[in-house]
Amino acid sequence: MRVAILSDIHANREALDAVLGVVRTQAPDQLVLLGDLVGYGPDPAYVVEKAADLVEGGASCITGNHDEAVVAGRTDMTENARAAMEWTRKRLVAAHFDFLAHLPLSFRSEDRLYVHASAERPEKWLYVRDAEAAERCLSSSDARFIFCGHTHIPAIYYALPERRPIHFSPLGNVAAPLSELRRHLVVVGAVGQPRDGNPAACFALLDTDRHEVTMVRVPYDHAETTRKIEAAGLPAWLGMRLKIGR
Numbered sequence: 353m354r355v356a357i358l359s360d361i362h363a364n365r366e367a368l369d370a371v372l373g374v375v376r377t378q379a380p381d382q383l384v385l386l387g388d389l390v391g392y393g394p395d396p397a398y399v400v401e402k403a404a405d406l407v408e409g410g411a412s413c414i415t416g417n418h419d420e421a422v423v424a425g426r427t428d429m430t431e432n433a434r435a436a437m438e439w440t441r442k443r444l445v446a447a448h449f450d451f452l453a454h455l456p457l458s459f460r461s462e463d464r465l466y467v468h469a470s471a472e473r474p475e476k477w478l479y480v481r482d483a484e485a486a487e488r489c490l491s492s493s494d495a496r497f498i499f500c501g502h503t504h505i506p507a508i509y510y511a512l513p514e515r516r517p518i519h520f521s522p523l524g525n526v527a528a529p530l531s532e533l534r535r536h537l538v539v540v541g542a543v544g545q546p547r548d549g550n551p552a553a554c555f556a557l558l559d560t561d562r563h564e565v566t567m568v569r570v571p572y573d574h575a576e577t578t579r580k581i582e583a584a585g586l587p588a589w590l591g592m593r594l595k596i597g598r
Contacts, residue, residue, distance in 0.1 A: 354378065357540050357556040359386035359468070359501025361403075362418065363393030363440065364544030364594075367553040368402060370572035371543050378557060378568075386501040386540065387416025387455070387468035391433060392590050393544055394580035396422075396440045400448045415455035416468040416502070417477040423453045432587045439586060464558075465495035469502040479503055486517040486537050497530075498537045499556065505548045506541035506556070506567045510534045524550065524569035527562070538565055551597035 356375045361368050375383065389403050390396040407413050421429060421437050422444070429437060457474040458467040465471060470478040470485065471492040479502055480486050486509035489498060509517035512534055522528045530536055541554030548554075552569040559565070578591030 360542035362544035365395035383411040385413040391418030463496040504542035509537040527564040
């Protein structure tokens, strides 16, 4: 089975369209969206509607902290995130809010658990940024594979029983092996706002038959997204970081 896993689209139409174009050529058996459809970017309605169409076509989608914030009108966010959230709420209609409000926090398929942040209290939106956080995440589920986003930085943690997970930074477009003897936590990077220094959109392609996962990097027109961010009056940093991948 081959599974395409997309996270942190963040209302970035250009990145999403570019990634879905590549996904179509790969023809995976399953498509999973790991949340944060909205926030930061200039096209929230488009991305929510595209996600709804994908779910209707058989994809699976869970919620992220920005999705929850937009639905609830939360304000306990960074200044730029709060500004984007308030702007986004004014551009969504009831159907968009309804779709976002009914997304689950996680879901499991066979030996794979999908969650936006960490399996350790998913509703708290904890970051998996190091081996300690990865260990807590893995200990919160018996799934052999856990896939998450949230950090916007691709990573793989390999774990043996009673051992602290080992961190690995996967190369773009290079398959990383998945050992049959270990459990794995895969942080899939970000479609709409990469933060690993590479501005190209990122999604994960899992191949369960070949026992490997690839972080697929997809260049897109981030200058157009930046132009729309500026035209919308959103914080300028939200466009600048798309150029530098930070």
